[in-house]
Amino acid sequence: MANKKKEVPLTGITVSKEEDFSAWYTELINKAELADIRYNIKGFVVYREWATLTIRKMYKKTEDLLEKKDHLPLTMPSLIPESNFYLEAQHVKGFAPEVFWVTEAGSSGKLPERLALRPTSETALYKMYSLWIRSYKDLPFKRYLSCQVWRYEGKMTRPFFRGREFHWIESHNVFATMEGAMEQVKEDMETTYQILQDECCIPIIFFQRPEWDKFAGAVHTYAADALMGSGKVLQLPSTHLLGQNFAKPFDVKFVDKDGEEKYGYQTCYGPAQSRNYGAMIAYLGDDKGLVLPFDLAPIQIIIIPIIYKGKEKRVLDKANEIYNLFKDKYIVKIDDSDESVGNKYYYWELKGVPIRIEIGPKDMEKQHVVIVKRHDGLRFTIKEDFLEEKIEEIVQNYTKEIKEKSLIDFESQVECVYEKDAAVEAINNGKIVCCGFCSINMDAYHCAEIVEKDIGGFVRGKRVDYEKHEFATCLICGKPAGCTVYIAKSY
Amino acid sequence: MANKKKEVPLTGITVSKEEDFSAWYTELINKAELADIRYNIKGFVVYREWATLTIRKMYKKTEDLLEKKDHLPLTMPSLIPESNFYLEAQHVKGFAPEVFWVTEAGSSGKLPERLALRPTSETALYKMYSLWIRSYKDLPFKRYLSCQVWRYEGKMTRPFFRGREFHWIESHNVFATMEGAMEQVKEDMETTYQILQDECCIPIIFFQRPEWDKFAGAVHTYAADALMGSGKVLQLPSTHLLGQNFAKPFDVKFVDKDGEEKYGYQTCYGPAQSRNYGAMIAYLGDDKGLVLPFDLAPIQIIIIPIIYKGKEKRVLDKANEIYNLFKDKYIVKIDDSDESVGNKYYYWELKGVPIRIEIGPKDMEKQHVVIVKRHDGLRFTIKEDFLEEKIEEIVQNYTKEIKEKSLIDFESQVECVYEKDAAVEAINNGKIVCCGFCSINMDAYHCAEIVEKDIGGFVRGKRVDYEKHEFATCLICGKPAGCTVYIAKSY
Numbered sequence: 001m002a003n004k005k006k007e008v009p010l011t012g013i014t015v016s017k018e019e020d021f022s023a024w025y026t027e028l029i030n031k032a033e034l035a036d037i038r039y040n041i042k043g044f045v046v047y048r049e050w051a052t053l054t055i056r057k058m059y060k061k062t063e064d065l066l067e068k069k070d071h072l073p074l075t076m077p078s079l080i081p082e083s084n085f086y087l088e089a090q091h092v093k094g095f096a097p098e099v100f101w102v103t104e105a106g107s108s109g110k111l112p113e114r115l116a117l118r119p120t121s122e123t124a125l126y127k128m129y130s131l132w133i134r135s136y137k138d139l140p141f142k143r144y145l146s147c148q149v150w151r152y153e154g155k156m157t158r159p160f161f162r163g164r165e166f167h168w169i170e171s172h173n174v175f176a177t178m179e180g181a182m183e184q185v186k187e188d189m190e191t192t193y194q195i196l197q198d199e200c201c202i203p204i205i206f207f208q209r210p211e212w213d214k215f216a217g218a219v220h221t222y223a224a225d226a227l228m229g230s231g232k233v234l235q236l237p238s239t240h241l242l243g244q245n246f247a248k249p250f251d252v253k254f255v256d257k258d259g260e261e262k263y264g265y266q267t268c269y270g271p272a273q274s275r276n277y278g279a280m281i282a283y284l285g286d287d288k289g290l291v292l293p294f295d296l297a298p299i300q301i302i303i304i305p306i307i308y309k310g311k312e313k314r315v316l317d318k319a320n321e322i323y324n325l326f327k328d329k330y331i332v333k334i335d336d337s338d339e340s341v342g343n344k345y346y347y348w349e350l351k352g353v354p355i356r357i358e359i360g361p362k363d364m365e366k367q368h369v370v371i372v373k374r375h376d377g378l379r380f381t382i383k384e385d386f387l388e389e390k391i392e393e394i395v396q397n398y399t400k401e402i403k404e405k406s407l408i409d410f411e412s413q414v415e416c417v418y419e420k421d422a423a424v425e426a427i428n429n430g431k432i433v434c435c436g437f438c439s440i441n442m443d444a445y446h447c448a449e450i451v452e453k454d455i456g457g458f459v460r461g462k463r464v465d466y467e468k469h470e471f472a473t474c475l476i477c478g479k480p481a482g483c484t485v486y487i488a489k490s491y
Numbered sequence: 492m493a494n495k496k497k498e499v500p501l502t503g504i505t506v507s508k509e510e511d512f513s514a515w516y517t518e519l520i521n522k523a524e525l526a527d528i529r530y531n532i533k534g535f536v537v538y539r540e541w542a543t544l545t546i547r548k549m550y551k552k553t554e555d556l557l558e559k560k561d562h563l564p565l566t567m568p569s570l571i572p573e574s575n576f577y578l579e580a581q582h583v584k585g586f587a588p589e590v591f592w593v594t595e596a597g598s599s600g601k602l603p604e605r606l607a608l609r610p611t612s613e614t615a616l617y618k619m620y621s622l623w624i625r626s627y628k629d630l631p632f633k634r635y636l637s638c639q640v641w642r643y644e645g646k647m648t649r650p651f652f653r654g655r656e657f658h659w660i661e662s663h664n665v666f667a668t669m670e671g672a673m674e675q676v677k678e679d680m681e682t683t684y685q686i687l688q689d690e691c692c693i694p695i696i697f698f699q700r701p702e703w704d705k706f707a708g709a710v711h712t713y714a715a716d717a718l719m720g721s722g723k724v725l726q727l728p729s730t731h732l733l734g735q736n737f738a739k740p741f742d743v744k745f746v747d748k749d750g751e752e753k754y755g756y757q758t759c760y761g762p763a764q765s766r767n768y769g770a771m772i773a774y775l776g777d778d779k780g781l782v783l784p785f786d787l788a789p790i791q792i793i794i795i796p797i798i799y800k801g802k803e804k805r806v807l808d809k810a811n812e813i814y815n816l817f818k819d820k821y822i823v824k825i826d827d828s829d830e831s832v833g834n835k836y837y838y839w840e841l842k843g844v845p846i847r848i849e850i851g852p853k854d855m856e857k858q859h860v861v862i863v864k865r866h867d868g869l870r871f872t873i874k875e876d877f878l879e880e881k882i883e884e885i886v887q888n889y890t891k892e893i894k895e896k897s898l899i900d901f902e903s904q905v906e907c908v909y910e911k912d913a914a915v916e917a918i919n920n921g922k923i924v925c926c927g928f929c930s931i932n933m934d935a936y937h938c939a940e941i942v943e944k945d946i947g948g949f950v951r952g953k954r955v956d957y958e959k960h961e962f963a964t965c966l967i968c969g970k971p972a973g974c975t976v977y978i979a980k981s982y
Binding site: 038041044046048049052055056072074077078083096097099106107115117124128131132143148165167 | 539542544566568569570572574587588599608615619623634639643656
């Protein structure tokens with residue numbers, strides 16, 4: 001069975017993830033046909049079939065979860081008049097350098113006003129909210145959009161991680177009180193754990209971002225950092241407490257129980273992004289290719305009939321029998337192409353199909369089949385009579401096993417330091433630094449710049465779930481510490 | 492029970508559909524909160540929650556059906572470089588007057604090349620196809636996109652029917668032979684019947700469109716016309732035989748079994764559009780509001796507890812009991828708001844919820860509940876013990892019943908005519924005209940113009956499934972008839 005091949009076949013990945021992550025990721029994207037960067041606009045990428053199928057499953061899970069938590073979907077135009085855009089001063093300052101502008105249409109030429117391709121939807125949506133929300137009875141008002149956004153990014157683009165057009169879900173909510181809004185922020189963080197840790201098997205931790213790194217227009221930003229290993233982090237979904245910063249310029253008001261007209265308190269949140277997919281495949285993948293949680297795999301079980309001349313029909317019949325056993329419960333496929341068996345193994349491992357079932361004439365004689373699990377490579381021989389039961393068991397445990405293996409304990413990544421030199425050493429040793437800091441307000445920005453320049457990491461902010469109180473002074477300036485922050489390298 | 496109200500409540504529709512369709516539709520859209528036209532860019536509309544939920548269900552059904560027929564999804568950038576756009580001459584001529592152009596980005600100002608907001612995806616996608624398709628083994632190559640398109644429409648926009656940004660699914664396919672492509676066109680027409688007639692309950696008929704009315708760049712266009720009643724039609728999904736018209740300029744080639752390099756034969760098809768939703772609600776709706784097929788309703792069963800003072804808890808407990816009976820199978824909701832019972836009835840009828848269950852203290856004494864079906868208003872009293880069984884039965888038949896009522900037989904709309912005056916009369920009498928015509932090639936364009944001017948209808952083309960051969964001459968010019976065509980008023 002394919003033992004003629006010892007060399008890596010055309011479909012295999014040739015670079016080790018540990019040795020050169022960046023080259024490994026590029027090869028994974030190309031060989032598993034996940035994205036194509038040859039589209040002829042810089043920074044715009046085609047997501048191919050296999051990636052689209054999984055991303056869609058991720059979105060569906062997110063949408064279902066949001067709807068369970070009483071968010072309803074809306075469909076908004078993707079263009080925003082320039083005038084909307086200028087209503088919230090901080091917001092426009094943050095996004096203006098990144099906007100694509102539509103200025104012309106058809107044969108009639110110039111449009112009377114420039115239209116932004118939405119970089120995010122606040123300024124489009126809140127104009128409508130001011131028309132829709134009338135009374136305290138309308139609150140909480142919880143909505144979401146599944147859409148794409150465009151940002152004229154200066155940084156290097158990388159498929160799924162950063163591009164000039166990307167797909168996401170954004171939720172936008174209005175409450176009668178600041179407390180209500182803050183409760184939503186907490187719910188959003190819980191939702192993020194449910195999606196990223198439970199479904200995608202990516203370990204995360206939430207930080208309250210420093211003032212200089214928050215969403216343009218927000219009171220506070222709470223962002224999930226994925227723990228990508230070796231102390232490196234990647235920003236994933238964030239949720240933003242907007243307070244009344246947008247409600248006032250956009251006139252989002254309601255008549256309260258006491259008959260008075262008041263401004264609403266708002267939050268916004270981006271639970272799903274193409275970037276979640278990028279983080280997942282980068283984090284879980286190995287040198288054979290993709291590793292995918294069971295629910296998110298476009299094909300969950302691949303059946304490989306091992307065909308010897310003269311015995312084709314019997315083997316294919318058996319393969320079909322097995323296919324029929326599972327087709328109503330799982331996404332199953334028989335690979336009866338004329339590729340070699342070895343190439344088929346490599347190919348479906350590259351694609352990350354969780355379970356492979358091999359069936360050949362010798363197996364049939366012994367009334368057994370061979371099962372191989374993708375994520376750990378374990379190979380079983382199982383009596384046909386127990387096949388259904390065994391597959392059920394594997395399915396039940398598959399994603400759980402990936403999680404057990406891959407969820408990093410945050411504390412194990414962290415090193416507490418009291419001096420700058422120790423911080424540099426810790427960062428270089430692949431650790432996340434925990435230290436005292438002046439504050440996370442703008443007055444500490446100068447210290448943060450020094451962190452970036454001298455330590456080679458970024459201040460990720462204050463941990464949300466728990467704050468250590470053991471640092472007397474700021475790591476950088478030596479003044480009394482106002483808080484404890486974490487510093488890490490980021491993708 | 493709500494018999495204090497005889498007047499139409501605030502939530503009800505005040506215009507009769509039969510008397511003034513246009514005003515009725517506008518009121519339906521506003522009162523049922525399906526769309527909001529107050530977004531501040533002309534021709535751009537917000538789709539609200541209730542519409543978004545149904546449209547998403549329609550898309551899911553379409554996507555599932557396409558995937559069952561071996562199409563796979565892709566995600567493409569929504570911008571297309573101007574240079575791609577100019578490769579197919581007919582295509583650019585057709586779409587140039589309708590394109591929105593992105594010309595500027597960020598603070599860096601003018602882009603080196605104008606970027607089109609896709610009006611349709613051929614010119615983006617086929618560039619990639621030429622990179623992806625190599626061999627006959629890659630064929631047939633069947634893909635689809637779920638995305639939105641932008642068109643700078645001159646015509647009056649109307650929510651869901653026509654707008655400057657709309658959502659659709661487009662499928663794009665490549666075959667080794669013209670016959671293979673034609674088979675796809677037939678499959679597409681079958682898919683359209685499955686989606687529009689079977690799922691959405693809209694009667695349709697396919698015409699091969701005349702040369703002057705085909706998709707820009709196609710060899711032939713086959714379009715579904717919805718039969719909206721009284722002889723009026725509305726163009727819904729169409730499928731296009733592209734032949735090699737795009738394959739040549741976009742270099743979509745494959746190496747055939749004989750080792751020779753050949754151009755592929757292509758088709759494209761738009762099975763789902765926001766317009767399908769518009770057609771459905773316009774066609775099925777009545778003077779009480781929306782009527783929706785069971786599967787497509789955002790809420791399928793609404794439970795209304797009828798609450799008398801002192802008996803609230805007992806009634807609400809019973810409502811919850813009923814809710815629990817159905818919640819795992821259907822989308823159920825209890826309306827326990829403090830609106831009057833009558834207003835609740837009106838509201839959920841307006842929203843088109845298929846089944847209403849009423850439960851009050853008197854019903855509870857008699858151990859029965861009341862069920863009301865939205866589409867025909869039938870009201871049953873049923874013993875509690877039989878509730879589950881009865882609901883199952885109603886669910887099974889609900890959409891079928893709508894179809895029986897609403898699917899118009901095409902022939903019943905048609906009148907065969909042999910003279911122009913008779914055609915004018917038939918059109919004025921709300922009929923679709925069937926007549927002899929020179930041809931549907933460009934040489935008959937002059938006759939088609941006269942049809943539009945003098946008869947007040949449009950030549951919809953040749954019927955695809957069956958052609959009558961009983962007309963000797965062209966209705967307009969009297970020359971020998973080359974074919975039989977249908978003329979109708981259209982929305």
